[in-house]
Amino acid sequence: MASGVLRLAAYALVPVVVVGLAAEIALRAAGQQPQEIARVGFVATVPDGYTEWSMRPSVRLNEYSLTNGIGLHEDREVTLARPAGMKRVAVVGSSVVWAIGEGIENTIPRSMERELVAAGCKVQVLNFGAHGYNIVHASAYVQTKVQQFRPDAVVVVMDAQMSYPQFPSVGPRADPRPIRQLGWAEGMLKRASEYSAVLTWLDDTPRARGQLASMVRLPLASKMPPKPPAAPAVQPWQPLRLAARAVEHWSKDLADRMSLLRAKNPTPPPAMRAAVRAEPEALRSVESYQAERARDLAALVASLSAFSKESGIDLYFTTPYAPYFHATPAEISKFSLSAATQVADLYGSAEAAVRRDVELASKVIASTARAHGARAIDFLPLTRSATMAEGYFSTDGIHYTPQGYRHVGSLIAARLLQDGFCAAGARPAR
Known part of the structure; x- marks a missing residue:
């Protein structure tokens, strides 16, 4: 009984392998190559x-x-x-x-x-x-x-x-890369796609869906991400408060600069002193x-x-x-x-x-x-x-x-x- 099941599974697998090889040859002939997962988001x-x-x-x-x-x-x-x-x-x-x-x-x-x-x-x-x-x-x-x-x-x-x-x-900074850990099956598909044009094609879900939809003439709905939460309503007085703060900051900065210019022997602030000391690359020895x-x-x-x-x-x-x-x-x-x-x-x-x-x-x-x-x-x-x-x-x-x-x-x-x-x-x- 067990040998019969294995034989049936082997017979069923043969056409899958043949179709897969034919698809691999066709895709490579059309210019499709296996992807490098390091270039599509996987990082070492x-x-x-x-x-x-x-x-x-x-x-x-x-x-x-x-x-x-x-x-x-x-x-x-x-x-x-x-x-x-x-x-x-x-x-x-x-x-x-x-x-x-x-x-x-x-x-x-x-x-x-x-x-x-x-x-x-x-x-x-x-x-x-x-x-x-x-x-x-x-x-x-x-x-x-x-x-x-x-x-x-x-x-x-x-x-x-x-x-x-x-x-x-x-300065403190967050890592700019959004990192998502793949599940076992998705991770195996991603890694195997480095060796197969067919798996690379299947891994590019939007592209594969679009091409399949054009071939079978059936609508294939994509999984839409959940809508982000609505932004809180802006109170009518908030823009006025922000504008007032900006004007206050600008006027204080202007006053500091004017007092510096009026001083007899002005001492530049630390940031300005650093800029003055910076040696132009062209003049560097x-x-x-x-x-x-x-x-x-x-x-x-x-x-x-x-x-x-x-x-x-x-x-x-x-x-x-x-x-x-x-x-x-x-x-x-x-x-x-x-x-x-x-x-x-x-x-x-x-x-x-x-x-x-x-x-x-x-x-x-x-x-x-x-x-x-x-x-x-x-x-x-x-x-x-x-x-x-x-x-x-x-x-x-x-x-x-x-x-x-x-x-x-x-x-x-x-x-x-x-x-x-x-x-x-x-x-x-x-």
């Missing part, structure tokens, strides 16, 4: 009160976007407590640490773990990479969340973009730009170093590693270094901006880390000789090839071994 991140955003937890779409229950790019669940008898290393950074578009085995953290375990070290190396992070996010991330996992060591991978502090707006950049970067490296020292965490900073000094103008034009190219006019060219900014950042990171109790894995000598021909680097000048991710992981692991990180009871010398 969620708002976060400390770091602005963090990676969405429990994503199971594919290995490249996989996250565990706390949003780490890991194929294993992790507890706050360290596993008994094991050391723990947290690797923090941007999508370089995440290894966007690569399998987990090729990531820097997993490559480090593989090298350390092969050397006899009982260790767990965790991937705390997140898309779009810079040193400001990394510092907040380590101090608020990463430290709760009690890592013996934290490695902050400072790619070139990570070295440009991007401070958040000082290389020296003043570099001094400001070095100050902001050093302050963040120093503060995170001090926090880690007081927390008993061995902190490492890497410096940027990519072929910046031997890249051709054509190669540099493909680099995703918007922060550096924005000051190309200041340096005279994009090539000079990239090289001098990377050199400055590397020196500031290394010297500041060492001065405040952390350690630096200084890749600047390797960067000076690196070329695209080595096969380690992506064309965007930020990320790596699978071989490159493994190479960087092995370099960091070698430094940890050199410092005696895995020795029983030993702590790396500062």
Whole structure:
């Protein structure tokens, strides 16, 4: 009986599959392509009160976007407590640490773990990479969340973009994105639509409804959203009160300005003083730009170093590693270094901006880390000789090839071994 039911179900499924394949071929022939859900509302991140955003937890779409229950790019669940008898290393950074578009085995953290375990070290190396992070996010991330996992060591991978502090707006703001959590069936349809033109068509409900209505000649009513509540009635005296307040505010402002002009030696208000001090970009010198950049970067490296020292965490900073000094103008034009190219006019060219900014950042990171109790894995000598021909680097000048991710992981692991990180009871010398 059961076999008969299964056979009947299989027979019924065959025409569905045939029709589905025919529809898929027809839609693709007509130019319809599967959608990228990241471009139609699905985001890989969620708002976060400390770091602005963090990676969405429990994503199971594919290995490249996989996250565990706390949003780490890991194929294993992790507890706050360290596993008994094991050391723990947290690797923090941007999508370089995440290894966007690569399998987990090729990531820097997993490559480090593989090298350390092969050397006899009982260790767990965790991937705390997140898309779009810079040193400001990394510092907040380590101090608020990463430290709760009690890592013996934290490695902050400072790619070139990570070295440009991007401070958040000082004013409070709500997240502008209306976020709606999809149900299981709708979520599965949305994710599957990345692989099928038919499912993409079905996912676009208004379009599918309109086309079906034109084909079957039947009215297909749409689900209209509920009407918003009616606005409260405006009292007839309210506009007059608002107008009176506006006039009062305007007259007070005018009086303040007039008294300022009449003063013998006027002192501008704080907002005006800030505007007077602001240096026009066209008049900015290389020296003043570099001094400001070095100050902001050093302050963040120093503060995170001090926090880690007081927390008993061995902190490492890497410096940027990519072929910046031997890249051709054509190669540099493909680099995703918007922060550096924005000051190309200041340096005279994009090539000079990239090289001098990377050199400055590397020196500031290394010297500041060492001065405040952390350690630096200084890749600047390797960067000076690196070329695209080595096969380690992506064309965007930020990320790596699978071989490159493994190479960087092995370099960091070698430094940890050199410092005696895995020795029983030993702590790396500062």
